[in-house]
Amino acid sequence: EAGVTQFPSHSVIEKGQTVTLRCDPISGHDNLYWYRRVMGKEIKFLLHFVKESKQDESGMPNNRFLAERTGGTYSTLKVQPAELEDSGVYFCASSATSSTGELFFGEGSRLTVL
């Protein structure tokens, strides 16, 4: 079974540019989560999809961040325009159930904004 895959693994962009990160969850997993880890800090929750619906987006830092999950399969996280403080590792995770059970994480997309 393929795990959670994320693309790109590393992206270097300049302030003001746009970046789109992609996550392919494990097939059949309705729940998809985006997290971000800024260097030296904890992994922080961004948002949670159940199928194509945003269940909770309370962790999204501001309106420069836009997440979508069309058709309830893969998800994208767009940052536009990127700022220096957006640098970090963006993790995607999926799970079959939301109330119990483990999350399966991707290896993360490292974003560096110069």
Place this chain on the structure above:
Amino acid sequence: GQNIDQPTEMTATEGAIVQINCTYQTSGFNGLFWYQQHAGEAPTFLSYNVLDGLEEKGRFSSFLSRSKGYSYLLLKELQMKDSASYLCAVFSSGGSYIPTFGRGTSLIVHP
């Protein structure tokens, strides 16, 4: 809100036992996870405790005390490959089920 506390860094010797503590404050507690993360890799699931007590799984064990808001991860017969970050995450049921992570404990195992 939620507050999760764990030591930033620990060191231990190969073959020894190490205990990594995690304390938490949360409403609507619905379980506690431990994840292992090697540098540059995805966090991987180690354990999930929802009831009080000790869960043993090979060299790794996890303990939970809900009344004390306390958990620990016990690693026995340490190996060099156990050097990694260990993340404590709490599952609360307030609103949607969102695991909240602590900062992680960086464990360094030396010969």
